[in-house]
Amino acid sequence: MKNNKFKSLRSAIIAILIFTLSLGGGLQAHAQVQKVPTAGIAINGKIVDGINPIIINGKYYLPFVQLSKILGYNNIKYEQGTGTYQITDGSTTVRMTMGGTRAKKSNEYINIEPPKWSNNTAFVSMNAAGALFNVYIYFKQENGSVQIQKPARKYVVQRGDTLWTISRAHHTTVQELKAANNLSTNLILIGQVLNIPGREKTHELEPIREKEPVPNDHHTKLKNQRQGVLNQAKKYIGAGYKFGATLADAPKLFDCSSFTQLVFQQNGITIPRVSRDQASKGTYVKELKAGDLMFFTNSDLYSDGRIGHVGIYMGDGSMIHASSSKGVSITENVLNNPYWGKNYLFSKRVIQ
Structure with missing residues (x-):
């Protein structure tokens, strides 16, 4: 009898502990x-x-x-x-x-x-x-x-941070981070406010080295497929822009990467949802062809140098893309454009 009562009590305690743990992120009883x-x-x-x-x-x-x-x-x-x-x-x-x-x-x-x-x-x-x-x-x-x-x-140091983890998250170096804050040692404290190095010191270039293949279910010549992507993209010229747009918002609203994802999908090519993930696909190229993806940082939104925009190269120096200012539109001579030229990072080829 005593053993049964003990087992029942133990089971009840375990159940309470499991329930309590399942409320991860809930407020503690003494929290004010x-x-x-x-x-x-x-x-x-x-x-x-x-x-x-x-x-x-x-x-x-x-x-x-x-x-x-x-x-x-x-x-x-x-x-x-x-x-x-x-x-x-x-x-x-x-x-x-x-x-x-x-x-x-x-x-x-x-x-x-x-x-x-x-x-x-x-x-x-x-x-x-x-x-x-x-x-x-x-x-x-x-x-x-x-x-x-x-x-x-500025960045507030979190528990577990080091200068290396902070520099990695902001796509800069420990040396640049120390220089921006006049630090002579690697010692930092939780809650300490650090200056983030200037825009010219932060660039996300890691995806250049990534060469993940892209599923391609279209059975046409590559030249025809590139043209098909451009033809499809042009159909959406004039559509509006919405941050974080979903495919359910199409064809009236896009963000830069939902636009490229849909256009490529309609031509048998599967690429991820967001621009940073799209940049990890395909092959890095210097000499661009129609249908290549162009990646840019956005210094108006991010100070960590991350990829903030993607567009489709058209083969004549122009890019078709969904921009926050103009929606789906064409920017001519894009790399000589005062804004896009200075924010350009690299391009990847996914039609191959």
């Missing part, structure tokens, strides 16, 4: 949560929306989904089984698990403060949001607003 009045949220000094922060144990947290949309990450998915959010703005896919201390941006891992649940809403700290979105966020006490510097020129 304080509601904050609706705050204006400003990007580079301009109020763009309102947001409802909370304070947990003295630290400001922001609702994750609302913040994602404000920053242009409109494609948001939630995996109930793992408690994982996956979001994209069309450039980068970000994965974050509730209660986790590491998140993933494309194929790179970053350290973050654990996201929390409160009232069935996911919240992230301002420091974690800065690391996830490549922005610098702080609360301005004078007027009760949330201020966002986009792209970030």
Whole structure:
């Protein structure tokens, strides 16, 4: 009898522990949560929306989904089984698990403060949001607003960070990071605010070395297939732009990579959803042919030098693409264009 009671008690304790662990990211019983009045949220000094922060144990947290949309990450998915959010703005896919201390941006891992649940809403700290979105966020006490510097020129050191992991995430070097902050040693502290090296010191070039093959189900000559991609792309000229657009938004709305993905798909070629992942496919080329993918950074959105845009080379010096300013359009003489020329990174050939 005693053994049965002991087994029942042990089973009950184990069940409680499993249930507690399944609530990863939930608030601890002793956590003090304080509601904050609706705050204006400003990007580079301009109020763009309102947001409802909370304070947990003295630290400001922001609702994750609302913040994602404000920053242009409109494609948001939630995996109930793992408690994982996956979001994209069309450039980068970000994965974050509730209660986790590491998140993933494309194929790179970053350290973050654990996201929390409160009232069935996911919240992230301002420091974690800065690391996830490549922005610098702080609360301005004078007027009760949330201020966002986009792209970030500063980075708040997270638990587990080293100068190497920070430099890797921002596509620069330890030497450049130390120089930008007048550091004589590799010692950094949690919460320390670092300056991010200037744009000319940050470039994401890793995908040049990647040569993953691209599935091609079209049974036509390569020349005809390249022309087919261009012909299909031209059909969408005039369509609008939406950050994180899905294929369900087509053909009225695209972002740069949903446009290239759909056009290639319609010609039997399967490429990934976001521009950073598309850049890992195919072969790096210097002499371009029609149908090659051209990749650019976007210094207006990202300070980490990441791939921020993709377009399709047309064979005559021009590029057809979905840009945030003009939607689907053609840019002539693209590499001599004052904006696109200075932001060009490299090109990859996937039709081969």
